[in-house]
Amino acid sequence: MSKRYKTKKFIVKREYQILAFILVFIAAGLVLLPKYKKNEGIMPELFVKNAISSERYISTDQLADKIINQDPSVLLIDMRSEKEFNEFSLPNAINIPLKNLLDDDYIGYIDQDIYDVILFSNDSFYADQAWMLGNRLGFKNLYVLKGGLNEWFNTIINPKYPDETMPREAFKLYDFRKAAGIYFGVGAPKTEKKAAPTKKVITVKKKKKRAAEGGC
Amino acid sequence: MGPLIPNGLIPVEWNYVIAILIGMAFGYILEASGFSSSRKLAGVFYGYDFVVLKVFFTSAVVSVIGLYYLDYLNFLDISQLYVQPTYLWAAIIGGMIMGVGFLAGGFCPGTSFCGAAIGKIDAIVFIIGLTIGIFVFAEAFTFLEPLFNSSNLGHITMVDILDISPYWFILIFTIIAIGSFVFSDWVRSKVKKVFY
Numbered sequence: 001m002s003k004r005y006k007t008k009k010f011i012v013k014r015e016y017q018i019l020a021f022i023l024v025f026i027a028a029g030l031v032l033l034p035k036y037k038k039n040e041g042i043m044p045e046l047f048v049k050n051a052i053s054s055e056r057y058i059s060t061d062q063l064a065d066k067i068i069n070q071d072p073s074v075l076l077i078d079m080r081s082e083k084e085f086n087e088f089s090l091p092n093a094i095n096i097p098l099k100n101l102l103d104d105d106y107i108g109y110i111d112q113d114i115y116d117v118i119l120f121s122n123d124s125f126y127a128d129q130a131w132m133l134g135n136r137l138g139f140k141n142l143y144v145l146k147g148g149l150n151e152w153f154n155t156i157i158n159p160k161y162p163d164e165t166m167p168r169e170a171f172k173l174y175d176f177r178k179a180a181g182i183y184f185g186v187g188a189p190k191t192e193k194k195a196a197p198t199k200k201v202i203t204v205k206k207k208k209k210r211a212a213e214g215g216c
Numbered sequence: 217m218g219p220l221i222p223n224g225l226i227p228v229e230w231n232y233v234i235a236i237l238i239g240m241a242f243g244y245i246l247e248a249s250g251f252s253s254s255r256k257l258a259g260v261f262y263g264y265d266f267v268v269l270k271v272f273f274t275s276a277v278v279s280v281i282g283l284y285y286l287d288y289l290n291f292l293d294i295s296q297l298y299v300q301p302t303y304l305w306a307a308i309i310g311g312m313i314m315g316v317g318f319l320a321g322g323f324c325p326g327t328s329f330c331g332a333a334i335g336k337i338d339a340i341v342f343i344i345g346l347t348i349g350i351f352v353f354a355e356a357f358t359f360l361e362p363l364f365n366s367s368n369l370g371h372i373t374m375v376d377i378l379d380i381s382p383y384w385f386i387l388i389f390t391i392i393a394i395g396s397f398v399f400s401d402w403v404r405s406k407v408k409k410v411f412y
Contacts, residue, residue, distance in 0.1 A: 020394045023277065027390035030284050030383040038290075 041137040050135050057146040058118055060155045061173065064180040067091060075115035079126040090120070090152070091184070098126045101133060113140040120145035120152075156180050243330050252331040254322025254338055255412045261319050263407040266400035273393045280386055294382075299371040306364055321345065 011018065041047075050056060066074050067090070076093035078085050085095040096106045098121075110117055111134075119127035119142065127144045134142045145152070154160075159177035162170040220226050249267070250256050259265025287294040318324060321342045323331060328346065331339025353360070375382045 016397075020397070023274075023281075024387075024390055024394065027277070027281055027387045030281065030288070031381075031387050033288060033383075 042135070047136055051132065056131060056135075056142070056144055057124075058143045059146050060152045061176065061180075063090075063118060063145055063152075064156050064177075064184075068180060068183050073114075073116050075109065075117045077109060077117055077119050077130075079119055079121040079130050084122070088149075090149075093120075096130075098130055101130050110134050110142065111137070111139045116141045116143060118143045118145055120148050123148040123150050156184065157186050242326070243333065246327055246330045247334060251327045252334055252336065252339070253412065254331070254336075254342075255410070256322075257318055257324065257327065258322040259410070262410075263403045264410040266397075266404060269400055270397055273396060277386075277390050277393045280389070284382060284386060299373055301371050302369040303365070304367040304369055306366065309363065317345075317349075 042050075063074075076090050078089045078093045078095045079098045079101075080089075080095070081097050082095055085093075089095070094109060096109065100106055101110070110130075117139075119130050121127045124144050124146060125148075127148060131142050131144050147154075156177055159174055159181065162174050221228055221231060246252060249271070251268070256265055257268055260268050283292070283294065283297075286292045321328070321338075323339060323342045325346060328339045328342040332343055357364070375385055378385065
């Protein structure tokens with residue numbers, strides 16, 4: 001018998017043993033393969049795509065418009081510390097300090113898809129970090145207020161009067177910002193109180209009645 | 217249809233076409249491997265033919281190994297797969313009724329249609345019985361509903377219950393499968409052979 005015939009005979013005779021061995025071998029491969037930690041949340045490619053998209057920002061003007069129109073879908077989240085939050089913040093904002101972002105108490109505010117969550121801090125720095133954490137975990141509808149409260153102050157609270165050479169839109173925007181500022185309670189036009197014009201009192205001296213003199 | 221339709225690689229209308237093609241392929245394989253004969257299924261109970269057990273156990277083992285390799289290589293996410301919810305008592309009682317039906321009729325629903333397609337009268341009778349069963353169940357559903365909806369354990373798997381690594385579970389499961397094949401071959405060698 002040739003050697004090749006022998007191997008063939010072996011394979012045919014032990015067909016099922018060989019197949020069973022292969023099956024166990026492949027299953028054992030799963031156990032023996034080195035384990036690695038899987039990425040949590042969305043795929044890195046998608047994360048980068050989201051991160052470089054400008055759609056994740058909302059401008060202060062857009063936000064002011066939403067607040068003034070009382071858009072019910074907006075949820076404002078202040079990422080600064082509690083102390084800073086207590087000093088000033090945006091109307092109806094919720095305070096979630098960055099370090100507590102993923103706490104059980106707060107995660108319900110950002111891990112949902114009912115509201116458009118707008119994150120802000122003094123600039124966009126903390127808010128960006130929070131956005132990245134959230135987006136990586138696959139939370140939906142997260143936005144960052146571009147420029148944060150500093151930008152808010154520079155545009156809405158204290159807008160700059162446009163130069164004479166600027167286009168008409170700049171003036172319109174200025175008007176909008178000025179009006180928005182008034183809505184938020186600042187920069188109301190000063191109404192000069194005109195003092196009521198004092199009436200000049202002309203004192204008319206009454207002539208003393210002269211004693212009647214003898215006439216003709 | 218898997219990742220193709222949700223990702224928009226092919227339009228939704230292809231769902232039915234693909235379903236029909238897969239169904240035809242499935243029916244062809246069933247018939248080609250002799251499942252359209254009621255003796256094949258009954259053979260598992262009488263101990264002269266264990267092909268059904270071997271086929272379905274092997275397919276389960278192969279697919280679970282394949283799925284976990286795909287998951288390991290990041291081609292799919294196991295946690296995203298849909299797990300049927302477990303209704304414990306409903307499943308036990310339903311399984312018993314179905315087992316009796318298997319034994320008495322010699323068909324499972326799929327193979328009965330396969331048998332009917334090649335003109336087997338017992339398969340046609342089985343389908344009539346199956347339809348009557350569906351009708352009775354539908355009419356009696358109000359009474360059966362408490363059982364139907366009770367003991368819902370949610371989307372659980374053996375890995376959740378036993379709290380072990382899925383890889384170890386797959387290995388043990390594979391060994392159990394092969395052990396059962398060896399055992400069934402042993403039983404078969406003891407039982408009088410039936411030719412059909």
